[in-house]
Amino acid sequence: MASPDLILLHAPSVYDFRGKSILYGPVSDLVPSTPVFEMYPIGFTTIAEYLERHGLRVRIVNLAVRMLQDPNFDVERYLASLDAAAFGIDLHWLPHAHGAIEIARLVKRLHPRRPILFGGFSATYFHEELIQHPEADFVVRGDSTEGPMLDLMRYIRSGGAAQPRVGSAEERQLVRIPNLIWKDAEQNARVNPLTYSPENLDDILLDYTYVLKAVVRYRDLTSFIPFRAWLKYPITAALSVRGCRYNCVTCGGSACAYRALHGRQRPAYRKPEDLASDIRRVGQFSRGPIFVLGDIRQAGDGYANRFLDAISGYKKPIFIELFDATPPDFFRRVARALPNFTVEISLESHDDHIRQAFGRPYTNQAIERTIDDALEAGCQRLDLFFMTGLREQTYESVMGTVDYCERLLARYAAQGESRVIPFISPLAPFVDPGSRAFEDPNRYGYKFFRRTLEDHRQALLEPSWKYVMNYETQWMNRDQMVAATYEAGRRMNQVKAKYGVIEPDVAAATEKRIVRAVALSAEIDRIVRIGDPAERHARLRELKPQVDCANLSTVCDKRELELPLQQSGVNLLRAGHIVASEWWRGLVHAPEKT
Numbered sequence: 314m315a316s317p318d319l320i321l322l323h324a325p326s327v328y329d330f331r332g333k334s335i336l337y338g339p340v341s342d343l344v345p346s347t348p349v350f351e352m353y354p355i356g357f358t359t360i361a362e363y364l365e366r367h368g369l370r371v372r373i374v375n376l377a378v379r380m381l382q383d384p385n386f387d388v389e390r391y392l393a394s395l396d397a398a399a400f401g402i403d404l405h406w407l408p409h410a411h412g413a414i415e416i417a418r419l420v421k422r423l424h425p426r427r428p429i430l431f432g433g434f435s436a437t438y439f440h441e442e443l444i445q446h447p448e449a450d451f452v453v454r455g456d457s458t459e460g461p462m463l464d465l466m467r468y469i470r471s472g473g474a475a476q477p478r479v480g481s482a483e484e485r486q487l488v489r490i491p492n493l494i495w496k497d498a499e500q501n502a503r504v505n506p507l508t509y510s511p512e513n514l515d516d517i518l519l520d521y522t523y524v525l526k527a528v529v530r531y532r533d534l535t536s537f538i539p540f541r542a543w544l545k546y547p548i549t550a551a552l553s554v555r556g557c558r559y560n561c562v563t564c565g566g567s568a569c570a571y572r573a574l575h576g577r578q579r580p581a582y583r584k585p586e587d588l589a590s591d592i593r594r595v596g597q598f599s600r601g602p603i604f605v606l607g608d609i610r611q612a613g614d615g616y617a618n619r620f621l622d623a624i625s626g627y628k629k630p631i632f633i634e635l636f637d638a639t640p641p642d643f644f645r646r647v648a649r650a651l652p653n654f655t656v657e658i659s660l661e662s663h664d665d666h667i668r669q670a671f672g673r674p675y676t677n678q679a680i681e682r683t684i685d686d687a688l689e690a691g692c693q694r695l696d697l698f699f700m701t702g703l704r705e706q707t708y709e710s711v712m713g714t715v716d717y718c719e720r721l722l723a724r725y726a727a728q729g730e731s732r733v734i735p736f737i738s739p740l741a742p743f744v745d746p747g748s749r750a751f752e753d754p755n756r757y758g759y760k761f762f763r764r765t766l767e768d769h770r771q772a773l774l775e776p777s778w779k780y781v782m783n784y785e786t787q788w789m790n791r792d793q794m795v796a797a798t799y800e801a802g803r804r805m806n807q808v809k810a811k812y813g814v815i816e817p818d819v820a821a822a823t824e825k826r827i828v829r830a831v832a833l834s835a836e837i838d839r840i841v842r843i844g845d846p847a848e849r850h851a852r853l854r855e856l857k858p859q860v861d862c863a864n865l866s867t868v869c870d871k872r873e874l875e876l877p878l879q880q881s882g883v884n885l886l887r888a889g890h891i892v893a894s895e896w897w898r899g900l901v902h903a904p905e906k907t
């Protein structure tokens with residue numbers, strides 16, 4: 314089989330996590346990934362689809378999933394067996410700062426003549442530092458890199474050098490690629506202007522048909538799996554927007570972060586009718602839920618109405634998220650269009666003042682009315698998310714949040730209502746670079762222990778999440794934050810059991826895990842105080858089996874987030890049919906040639 318033009322590699326958070334003893338803590342309890350953050354960014358799928366549409370061949374390899382699924386998976390041997398004109402590595406979420414760079418080193422050693430490309434939010438933020446790494450040939454900045462990636466891949470495919478001579482024709486070609494960071498033959502970093510920032514998402518397609526076809530083409534399902542448990546619970550994302558209108562203090566995806574990092578002046582929306590088609594296409598092969606990323610009301614009521622008209626009658630489970638309270642009739646419209654909808658709302662804190670200081674504009678009163686409207690309209694479930702690590706939030710305030718949840722659940726239980734489910738988790742391990750808190754810590758009451766990419770790369774090797782965290786606040790230090798998170802998780806678990814939100818056996822297992830995690834955290838604190846590095850290392854190694862057991866679902870059971878599925882999630886017959894018809898269409902309409 315011919316080598317692809319580009320192989321996109323997704324690394325685990327820490328390479329090689331399998332040999333390390335790290336208590337990751339509850340950092341991934343509320344996302345589908347495990348703590349090695351094996352889920353690859355959506356950009357992999359949109360870039361791959363875009364390049365394929367323009368005649369290039371792209372393969373995605375989720376190394377993190379492969380390493381999780383097979384403890385004996387030999388990364389080096391596997392990478393040596395691959396080849397492509399170029400290798401791309403995502404450095405989107407900062408928790409990949411270690412794994413992404415280590416994988417790049419390995420690829421560079423095994424394929425010294427192949428250029429290595431980096432992209433993603435963290436690569437964008439740290440582009441000047443990243444390009445200094447000898448294994449980084451190119452960094453593509455921005456929130457939308459499909460266009461520059463196509464230009465760059467055409468350059469590489471035409472034989473263009475990774476580090477062209479100054480004054481050469483190749484140099485003149487690279488200078489013209491927007492958003493690109495590169496090195497010339499004299500090892501000078503060259504930063505092209507960030508001018509590619511499309512105003513809408515009309516030209517990108519989150520089309521998982523590409524993934525289905527590529528699975529067949531490379532006879533490799535494992536490498537394309539987005540996260541370890543996906544085949545059991547195939548939740549799939551649909552993208553409504555790049556950018557955001559809000560400015561939550563710690564968010565690297567906020568309006569001001571998008572402006573500063575990606576040159577984005579306003580959010581780029583997917584056309585509502587196209588968003589509906591994206592969802593229907595996934596629904597052809599998946600019975601799993603679809604999560605619509607971005608509040609569909611963000612672009613205004615007109616957008617939400619057009620989307621709801623276009624998606625009307627879609628009966629499979631669908632998650633929508635809200636960034637604000639809604640007017641009373643909103644959920645009636647949602648329920649008419651999407652009879653199987655679930656709602657996610659982030660309250661962050663029970664305290665209106667703390668929530669608003671974080672950047673969320675709504676009050677408890679407004680959101681409780683919204684919850685009532687959603688329940689009355691018939692939502693399947695309503696998940697409420699709270700967080701530790703907020704500005705102005707103390708230990709007592711975190712406990713107050715759990716008390717608030719208890720009052721809420723008691724009220725709904727009295728009405729025979731069990732669809733409201735609260736969750737609490739820490740803002741960890743990192744506050745996002747580019748966020749207001751990271752850029753102006755004094756103003757927002759944050760203190761940072763890590764500032765550079767290298768700082769964060771090193772931090773990821775610390776033995777527990779307390780030491781990995783890049784911040785503490787004026788109101789809680791890291792010890793208090795860890796203590797508050799575990800205690801809030803324990804109390805929330807008890808409250809959920811008391812009001813029948815979770816089964817007693819699930820609650821008992823979670824309680825046990827929290828108690829064990831607290832004990833391990835204390836034990837690691839004792840070990841890090843040991844002066845002799847060899848003894849410290851040996852003691853941490855001894856703890857590894859217990860640490861590994863404590864690393865999944867700490868403050869809640871991850872499965873609490875899942876919706877029950879009637880049938881197995883992926884319709885393989887239907888997927889096969891889609892691949893066959895796409896293959897036939899491909900024969901009839903050959904792709905545009907480079």
Ligand code: SF4
Nearest residue numbers: 557559560561564567
């Ligand atoms: S956390 Fe706030 S700023 Fe960030 S994407 Fe969500 S609503 Fe926007």
